[in-house]
Amino acid sequence: AQTVTQSQPEMSVQEAETVTLSCTYDTSENNYYLFWYKQPPSRQMILVIRQEAYKQQNATENRFSVNFQKAAKSFSLKISDSQLGDTAMYFCAFMNGLHGNKLVFGAGTILRVKS
Amino acid sequence: NAGVTQTPKFQVLKTGQSMTLQCAQDMNHNSMYWYRQDPGMGLRLIYYSASEGTTDKGEVPNGYNVSRLNKREFSLRLESAAPSQTSVYFCASIGSGVFSNQPQHFGDGTRLSIL
Numbered sequence: 001a002q003t004v005t006q007s008q009p010e011m012s013v014q015e016a017e018t019v020t021l022s023c024t025y026d027t028s029e030n031n032y033y034l035f036w037y038k039q040p041p042s043r044q045m046i047l048v049i050r051q052e053a054y055k056q057q058n059a060t061e062n063r064f065s066v067n068f069q070k071a072a073k074s075f076s077l078k079i080s081d082s083q084l085g086d087t088a089m090y091f092c093a094f095m096n097g098l099h100g101n102k103l104v105f106g107a108g109t110i111l112r113v114k115s
Numbered sequence: 116n117a118g119v120t121q122t123p124k125f126q127v128l129k130t131g132q133s134m135t136l137q138c139a140q141d142m143n144h145n146s147m148y149w150y151r152q153d154p155g156m157g158l159r160l161i162y163y164s165a166s167e168g169t170t171d172k173g174e175v176p177n178g179y180n181v182s183r184l185n186k187r188e189f190s191l192r193l194e195s196a197a198p199s200q201t202s203v204y205f206c207a208s209i210g211s212g213v214f215s216n217q218p219q220h221f222g223d224g225t226r227l228s229i230l
Contacts, residue, residue: 009155035218045205045221091157095219100165101146101209102173103219105157 002027002094006106013082014114020067021077021109023092032096034068034075035103039089048090051075082113118142121206121222128196128229136191136225138206146209147189148173148219149181151202158205164189196229203227 003026013019025034036048051059051068059066063083067076079086092106119140128134140147145166150158150173160173164183178200180192189208193200203226207219 004157006157043203043224043226045207047218050218100163100171101219102148102160102163103150103158103207105150105159107155107157 002029002032002096002104004092004094004104004106006092006109008109009107010110010112012112012114013079015082015084017082018078018080019082019111021079021090021092021111023075023077023106025073025075025092025094025104027073027094027096029096029098031098032094034066035093035095036064036066036075036077037091037093037105038086039091039108040085040087045091049077079111084113084115087111087113119206119208119220119222121204121225123225124223125226126228128193128227130196130198130229132196132229134193134196134227136193136204136206136227137188138190138222139188140206140208140220141187142208142210142220143186144208144210144220145186147183148207148209149179149189149191150205150207151175151200152205152224153202161191161204198229201227201229 032053034051038046063080089108094104122137148163149161162181164170167186206222209219
């Protein structure tokens with residue numbers, strides 16, 4: 001069974017600075033997808049970024065980028081130029097499309113951006 | 116707006132009462148999912164339906180039943196609610212494809228409290 005571990009329950013960062021959230025996972029599969037979801041206080045689940053395991057290039061979406069290390073089974077999220085609106089819970093998630101496209105989530109990291 | 120609609124948004128039950136959470140999607144997605152979110156544990160899969168007419172257990176199915184009424188609707192039933200089922204419940208859906216890289220689309224969640 002796949003597992004996802006987020007070792008940082010809480011993080012804080014000053015506005016305009018950079019922060020990195022950690023995620024490791026365990027799987028015996030070779031083809032899979034990884035995601036970072038943002039959950040603000042409104043409780044919505046918002047997709048931040050996705051990474052296909054077969055791609056070596058790290059995904060980037062504006063201020064958000066990942067460091068995907070397949071051999072190490074590591075998938076960290078870097079947020080540059082942090083904004084107050086980035087304050088939220090962040091979940092790392094794993095999906096293998098060969099098993100019903102089910103998502104396996106980490107426990108989450110609460111990120112607080114301070115002014 | 117297209118998306119996943121959950122009803123109700125909030126509910127308080129007494130121990131032993133029954134309740135059905137409703138979920139509908141209008142994106143013509145094949146697969147639908149029910150997750151529960153508890154503090155410190157991320158989202159965990161309760162049940163899913165890979166296609167109309169099929170349902171399968173997820174990680175935490177005990178105490179729940181589901182019905183895939185048609186392609187649009189996937190309901191979650193608590194037959195005899197217990198305080199341990201106090202949680203936030205999310206419904207999600209995803210499009211077709213043997214190996215889909217589409218992220219799951221989430222509803223806004225139902226906060227359920229059982230006294």
